[in-house]
Amino acid sequence: MNLQMNNISIDFPGVKALNNAYFEAETGTAHALIGANGAGKSTLMKVLSGVYTHHSGQVYLDGKEVTIRSPRDAQKLGIEIVYQEVDTALVPNLTVGENIVLNELAANKEKSFFMNWKSVNSKATEILSSLHVHLSSHTLVSELTLAEKQMVLIARAVTTDCKFLILDEPTAPLSLSETKELFRIVQELKQKDVGVIFISHRLPELFEICDYITVMRNGAYVIKEAIADTTTKRVVDHMLGEPLEEQFPVRQAQLGEVMFRTKGLSDGGKVKDVTLDVREGEIIGVAGLVGAGKTELCKLLFGATPKKTGEMMLKGKSLTLSNPTDAVVSGIAFVPEERRKEGVLVEETVVTNLSASSMNHFLKFFSFLDFKKERAKAEEMINALGVKTPSTETLVKNLSGGNQQKIAIGKWLISDADLYIFDEPTKGVDVGAKKDIFNLIAGLADRGKSVIYASCELSEVIGITDRVYVIYDGQISKELATTTTNEEELLYLSTGGD
Amino acid sequence: MAQLNTVRPKPSFNIFDFLYKYGTILLIFVLIIVFAAANPAFLQTSNIITILRSISIVTIIAIGITISLSVGGFDLSVGSVASLANAVVISMFVWYSQPTLIAIGIAIAAALLVGAFNAFMIVKVKIPDLLMTLATMFIIQGVALTYTRGATVSQNMIMADGSYATGTISSFFAKLGQVPYIIIIMLFTVFIVHIFLTYTKHGRYLYVIGGNQEAARLSGIPVNKYKVIAYLLSAFFAALGGVILASRVMTAEINAGGPYLMDAVAAAFIGFAVLGAGKPNAFGTFVGAVLIGILANGLVMMSVPYYAMDIVKGTVLALALALTYYKLK
Numbered sequence: 001m002n003l004q005m006n007n008i009s010i011d012f013p014g015v016k017a018l019n020n021a022y023f024e025a026e027t028g029t030a031h032a033l034i035g036a037n038g039a040g041k042s043t044l045m046k047v048l049s050g051v052y053t054h055h056s057g058q059v060y061l062d063g064k065e066v067t068i069r070s071p072r073d074a075q076k077l078g079i080e081i082v083y084q085e086v087d088t089a090l091v092p093n094l095t096v097g098e099n100i101v102l103n104e105l106a107a108n109k110e111k112s113f114f115m116n117w118k119s120v121n122s123k124a125t126e127i128l129s130s131l132h133v134h135l136s137s138h139t140l141v142s143e144l145t146l147a148e149k150q151m152v153l154i155a156r157a158v159t160t161d162c163k164f165l166i167l168d169e170p171t172a173p174l175s176l177s178e179t180k181e182l183f184r185i186v187q188e189l190k191q192k193d194v195g196v197i198f199i200s201h202r203l204p205e206l207f208e209i210c211d212y213i214t215v216m217r218n219g220a221y222v223i224k225e226a227i228a229d230t231t232t233k234r235v236v237d238h239m240l241g242e243p244l245e246e247q248f249p250v251r252q253a254q255l256g257e258v259m260f261r262t263k264g265l266s267d268g269g270k271v272k273d274v275t276l277d278v279r280e281g282e283i284i285g286v287a288g289l290v291g292a293g294k295t296e297l298c299k300l301l302f303g304a305t306p307k308k309t310g311e312m313m314l315k316g317k318s319l320t321l322s323n324p325t326d327a328v329v330s331g332i333a334f335v336p337e338e339r340r341k342e343g344v345l346v347e348e349t350v351v352t353n354l355s356a357s358s359m360n361h362f363l364k365f366f367s368f369l370d371f372k373k374e375r376a377k378a379e380e381m382i383n384a385l386g387v388k389t390p391s392t393e394t395l396v397k398n399l400s401g402g403n404q405q406k407i408a409i410g411k412w413l414i415s416d417a418d419l420y421i422f423d424e425p426t427k428g429v430d431v432g433a434k435k436d437i438f439n440l441i442a443g444l445a446d447r448g449k450s451v452i453y454a455s456c457e458l459s460e461v462i463g464i465t466d467r468v469y470v471i472y473d474g475q476i477s478k479e480l481a482t483t484t485t486n487e488e489e490l491l492y493l494s495t496g497g498d
Numbered sequence: 499m500a501q502l503n504t505v506r507p508k509p510s511f512n513i514f515d516f517l518y519k520y521g522t523i524l525l526i527f528v529l530i531i532v533f534a535a536a537n538p539a540f541l542q543t544s545n546i547i548t549i550l551r552s553i554s555i556v557t558i559i560a561i562g563i564t565i566s567l568s569v570g571g572f573d574l575s576v577g578s579v580a581s582l583a584n585a586v587v588i589s590m591f592v593w594y595s596q597p598t599l600i601a602i603g604i605a606i607a608a609a610l611l612v613g614a615f616n617a618f619m620i621v622k623v624k625i626p627d628l629l630m631t632l633a634t635m636f637i638i639q640g641v642a643l644t645y646t647r648g649a650t651v652s653q654n655m656i657m658a659d660g661s662y663a664t665g666t667i668s669s670f671f672a673k674l675g676q677v678p679y680i681i682i683i684m685l686f687t688v689f690i691v692h693i694f695l696t697y698t699k700h701g702r703y704l705y706v707i708g709g710n711q712e713a714a715r716l717s718g719i720p721v722n723k724y725k726v727i728a729y730l731l732s733a734f735f736a737a738l739g740g741v742i743l744a745s746r747v748m749t750a751e752i753n754a755g756g757p758y759l760m761d762a763v764a765a766a767f768i769g770f771a772v773l774g775a776g777k778p779n780a781f782g783t784f785v786g787a788v789l790i791g792i793l794a795n796g797l798v799m800m801s802v803p804y805y806a807m808d809i810v811k812g813t814v815l816a817l818a819l820a821l822t823y824y825k826l827k
Contacts, residue, residue: 342712345713345714352702369698
């Protein structure tokens with residue numbers, strides 16, 4: 001069976017996520033879909049699986065046009081999707097068997113009041129064994145590992161007559177042996193004449209498992225090639241295309257002493273053996289793709305997650321962080337990726353947000369607040385950062401993403417730290433605000449502060465940093481001077497090349 | 499996109515917002531007018547003092563709940579803690595002939611132990627606050643009952659060995675529960691906590707934690723420390739309420755503090771909306787307690803039987819919750 005998507009366009013407020021995108025795949029093959037962050041891979045697959053319905057364009061199965069208006073429509077046509085966040089699709093306190101036949105249970109075709117446990121378990125066992133997965137259908141899903149949960153979801157997808165199975169970044173959270181097991185199942189599925197569509201950032205594994213590769217860029221189709229006829233280098237070139245013009249501040253780094261260094265740092269989970277250092281006045285980049293462990297590393301450096309092994313030194317002194325409060329006291333600031341959940345207090349006013357990390361600067365006597373001083377400082381910050389807000393008393397939830405981010409950064413400018421950690425600071429920020437944020441960060445370095453800039457936007461890493469650490473699968477895989485590298489090399493390294 | 503947000507909110511008159519901000523206070527005036535029309539005695543000074551006296555204990559306990567609500571928590575155990583403090587303070591006088599300050603001190607220390615237990619289970623063991631304090635509520639109710647051996651503690655009571663209890667309650671202690679002291683203590687409590695929550699760093703931290711715990715933590719605010727403080731303060735004010743209750747009735751009845759829970763919760767939730775604060779606050783809680791007090795007093799004057807009073811109070815709580823959560827939508 002042949003699947004074709006033609007002229008697919010979709011708009012979100014302020015963004016054209018897909019622009020006449022094209023995609024084509026065959027059953028019985030594994031098909032890679034790749035592109036830089038924001039290229040529209042996931043959006044395209046959400047259109048195919050019926051999650052987004054306000055698109056234009058056509059979908060054809062074997063040359064016949066079909067309409068997909070809901071996930072249910074997609075399932076009826078034999079199109080199934082397994083998301084990276086497996087837990088959202090599983091019911092943890094039910095058994096493997098129940099979860100596998102969940103869709104059928106919900107449909108209740110037999111119209112019976114009682115559960116037919118025998119058929120639930122025999123059906124589930126049959127599907128599991130056909131995929132050669134060794135799981136008991138009686139096990140509770142809450143007791144499974146992440147990889148096993150994925151297997152359960154894949155098994156559920158193939159209970160119905162599945163023609164195309166979309167795997168959205170399935171290997172990001174998996175270990176090497178688990179990935180091998182997943183690949184074996186992909187092979188099994190190909191044998192069963194299922195078309196597997198594989199979204200991943202890890203190029204080497206795509207070359208291992210897929211037959212074809214489609215590259216997307218800026219919401220549009222670039223090229224489809226047989227894996228056998230291409231190379232990682234060619235794919236990276238297609239992903240990047242023409243470099244985007246970005247406005248980065250011109251700066252001459254004045255490097256001082258080593259401000260902060262880590263040795264063999266691990267969190268016992270994702271982050272393994274990280275050794276890095278940053279000097280006064282230096283901006284270092286932590287470049288890595290989604291799921292590479294940037295956020296985990298940043299939180300570890302800020303004391304938000306406990307460290308398992310390794311050591312940290314700040315200004316030549318050993319540093320022990322048992323919580324973020326310790327980090328703030330030591331002079332470390334952190335602007336987290338999840339802005340609305342972690343970076344700002346959306347239900348509080350601008351002034352409360354700006355002073356939250358430096359309350360002690362605004363006390364009159366004992367613990368009494370000096371509201372006047374607090375408001376004056378907030379107004380000063382709003383002007384300095386160019387925050388667009390009606391007043392200091394506006395609730396932060398009413399500001400745009402870029403202005404919220406300026407607030408999240410501004411609160412640390414008031415507290416005056418020595419080391420600033422930024423995790424994806426430009427995520428969901430419009431172009432104008434982006435430029436302001438780059439200027440801010442450059443300004444920090446000019447004042448002798450140290451900056452760690454973690455991002456998957458490799459062009460930004462190239463534009464703003466002095467030195468780059470590439471992170472892959474929770475480990476630093478390479479250290480480079482920014483002037484000696486380019487976006488292409490960073491992407492190559494970030495996708496597991498060496 | 500940034501430009502869109504510079505549009506100022508329209509200054510149009512919104513009837514819901516107006517009612518949300520001033521509805522409680524308007525309702526209080528309406529009730530006063532209705533009750534005064536039905537019975538002119540309602541507006542007599544003596545009756546107004548009666549109302550204020552009747553809400554004193556509720557208000558003090560509700561202030562404790564307000565603090566636990568400010569960190570996004572909830573303390574259901576305040577009624578039991580008040581019972582415990584009541585039992586301990588009376589028994590210290592009657593059974594052990596202790597001086598006033600020692601008796602009060604021990605009662606409050608016992609309550610703080612309960613607060614510390616709650617805080618530990620909620621902050622460290624990570625049990626949801628509502629469930630944990632529900633458990634504590636029953637535990638402490640049982641502890642208070644066991645301590646008093648299921649009997650009412652009072653002066654000259656018959657002890658287990660058949661003799662009479664010889665201890666007496668000091669006259670200073672007896673004054674605490676009388677007008678005007680009881681009302682002064684209540685107003686002082688409201689004032690101090692209002693200042694604490696609104697004008698100090700600590701109050702700001704409590705609200706910030708209540709708003710978004712993770713963002714507060716990543717701003718470097720010691721979240722756990724402040725949650726512990728909140729539950730300790732909640733227990734402290736519950737104990738203060740229990741001690742005043744003891745002084746008012748001069749005995750320790752079985753589960754005497756229990757009935758105050760519902761009124762206190764209602765007062766705190768009504769307080770959310772007062773003057774559009776949108777969050778738990780001491781002044782609002784006081785207004786909430788006044789509303790409940792007027793309602794109860796007026797309805798009794800209009801010969802509504804006392805056993806029907808819970809219907810009214812429960813309904814008021816439901817309405818206050820409806821207002822709060824509808825607004826959050």
